[in-house]
Amino acid sequence: MGHTRETAALVDGFVPVIDLSARGSAHGRGLIADAIGKACESSGFFSVVGHGVPRELIDLMHTTTNAFFELPDAEKDLVANRPGVAGFRRFGGVSALSLDQETPPDLCEVFASHVTGELGEEERDRLGDYWAPWKMANIWPGTPAGFQETWHEYMSAMTELSSDIMRLFASALGLAEDFWDDRFDRHTSALIANYYYPQLEPPLPGQLRRGAHTDWGSLTVLHQEDGLGGLQVLQTSGETSEWRDVPAIPGSFVVNIGDLMALWTSGRWVSTMHRVLNPERGNRSSRLSIPFFHQPNHDAPVEPIPALARPGYGHPPANGMTSGRWISTKMVKTFSTEP
Template sequence: MSEQAHIPVLDLSTTNGAELVASLRSSSCVFLTGLDTFDEDLAALLASARSFFALPEREKMRVRWNGTGHWQGWQPVYGSGPAASPMERFEVALPDPAGFDDLSAWAGAFQQWPDEPADMAVTWTRYYRSMRELADRIVVMIAEALRLPEADLPAWTELQHSNLCVNHYLAQLEPPRPGAIRAGAHTDMGGLTFLWAENNPGGGLQAQLGPDGGWVPVVFPPDALLLQAGDLLHWWSGGLIPANNHRVVNPARDPGIEQTDRYSVVFFHHPDLDATVATDPAITVSARAHVMARQRSSYTIET
């Protein structure tokens, strides 16, 4: 483990773009504080998510991802074959909110909301709106600090492709099978990731940081979100901002540590999927092709 490495904590109300970029270049992820309405919106979203995941499986099956296209709806990852992870998730993707009269109409653009809990659509969409606005703000800060082409910005802001996911890691009442881990080491496929996660004792999120590339436990300060750089931001920045490599380890099985469920809330931001991003001056990659290739390599749902 890298004892010297740490994740910077930035108060977004006072941080400028140059400071943000410097922290991302050195650490690939930063904690953000000073976020308006964050706690209230997060608490409402989590309450509805916990209610949904507590439903019988037959009820969740009504809004299950069908295994084709972009991830959405309920995904029982614990049942997805030899590479199954002990978790389930629910994922929502909403379009550009322009053209929708209000929050309810915008939520209606997603067709896979469950009937219960009744407030799930409104609580998730409210949090989604906050994270989408935050992504716009962060992208502009990064672009201005790095002097990235202004013509690129619409694809990364109002035309962004984004999705909101809640991960429910199941309590491991029995020891996991050999080699099974809550989430294996990976970088995120998109531009920015905004993550909140529970600080569970005995195991959880780890990031690969520092000159020795050691795995460092990620412990969330109060009222903070973790901002992680993804593959497409790494390329868009000309390689200056590294993509954050991270994993979620199993909790320790010490007698004094209770085996509990764990929740994380993740907003994945990408540029417009019809955009291309340069991996070097001579090669460009389709955002859509990269996202779908990474999705296929992650897991599938058996039908």
């Protein structure tokens, strides 16, 4: 599959590979939107190539972020997550708790930042009358050099790419390309780095690098480290289920939808369970993955879009629920057992 073909090419498999390089033309956008729609109806996952994000920026983001996690704990703790501030967490949470499933803690460290974390305190306070991570200020390490600048540049690139994928989503659903604009003009997106450190001790029964979960929001764009697998997606057919590997394709991003998009589309599109496996015993390598969670405005409604609503589809979580409260509730569950 050439990355310059005027098609949205698919590779056989549960998670297709879609070439975005033709999205500059109306014909190309139509083909790409059709391929995306099919993927979101079946697995909710696809990989993208031809996305236009410079490889140099991706490599710099990876190198700079990995260098931070390799610092001594005392240096990383200087930018530790604390009340009012988002930064480094030694404890990666318990992903399965977001679905009310109890497992041992996930085996990873985390660094988090939010697009709203650069706003002033008064502006952030207006982003919901409840606890939420996007109401916290970002904190940045001084080492390695250029960390903050690299994260800002990467976050901007992810915002631009995600915004265009949302336009393609709208087209795939038969909506105007600008349909989502008023739900994302004050978006609360987050850039997260998951550092899966070397496992020097055997994990506990049921303990994974990331436990099985769905994503909570609208859209995730993930960069996996080339050559290091571990991400799996649950394929369900009738009464049978099977975990399927998602390969790390050089130069690609893995894209998946979350719970909000499934709710907005009345279940036409699926938010699929996924997890990150442990390495084989004796393999003491680390792994870095960097997801960008493109989250809507905190007050965006959680209810089916009228044009897509269909009889018999399950009700949203609660009448009057907003995306902010939905995501905040999931976050609180994930970190409810923090030591």
